[in-house]
Amino acid sequence: MENNEEKFDMMLLGLAQKHTGGVIELLDTIFSFLARKTDFYVGAPKETTEQMVMEKFHKYQTLAFKEHEKKKAQYAEMDRRKQERLKKREMEEQKVASEPKIKELTEDEADQLEKNLANGQDAEKTETAAKEQKTEGEEEEEDEKNKGKLKPNAENGCDLENYRWTQSLQEVEVQ
Known part of the structure; x- marks a missing residue:
């Protein structure tokens, strides 16, 4: 209704x-x-009709300005979040680029690596396991928040089985 x-x-x-x-x-x-x-x-007297028109004008002018400011604030917040995501992505890319290609191992890590290689495991699996142990608490916390949600693709959209979409502030593209 x-x-x-x-x-x-x-x-x-x-x-x-x-x-x-x-x-x-x-x-x-x-x-x-x-x-x-x-x-x-x-x-009605002339002043009454003018007053009625001006009252309605001011009422809806005020509402229109409030709505405009609300939308303006929403767009500013969306833009701020986008900028934060871009900065975070740039920082992550810089971090990955600045990480050394060769990692110095401690005696214990070297012994563990030798044992793993002897058992048929390669160095990448060992490194992955070490990273998982370090960030295990962080990932669990993040997984609980995002459980059941789809992860966005690189263009701030989503890749699904039959189609994919991307978006920016100006346009949305569906393929």
């Missing part, structure tokens, strides 16, 4: 679309209608 404010939106939108002169022409039509088909101008 539509609320009272939206009850005539479709008719008014149709009326507005037929006015090629924009809002000024639409207002001219509305006030012309009030003069020709109602007693709006002559049914």
Whole structure:
């Protein structure tokens, strides 16, 4: 069920679309209608009708400014989050690029590596296991928050079985 404010939106939108002169022409039509088909101008003192028009104007002007500021704040927040993600991604890329290619091992780590190689495991599996042990607590915490959620792809979208989509602030692309 539509609320009272939206009850005539479709008719008014149709009326507005037929006015090629924009809002000024639409207002001219509305006030012309009030003069020709109602007693709006002559049914009450001049000051009363002007006051009614100005009260409604100020009421909806205030609401429009509040809504505009709200949307502006939402867009600013979305932009701030995007910038944070970009900075985080850049920092991670820099971190990966700055990590040394050769890692110095302690005696214990070297012994463990030799044992693993002797058992048929390669160095990459050992390194992966060591990293997993270091970040195990962090990953568990993150997994609980994101459990059941899809991970975004590199273009801030998602890759699914039958299609993929990407997005930016200006456009969305579905393939």
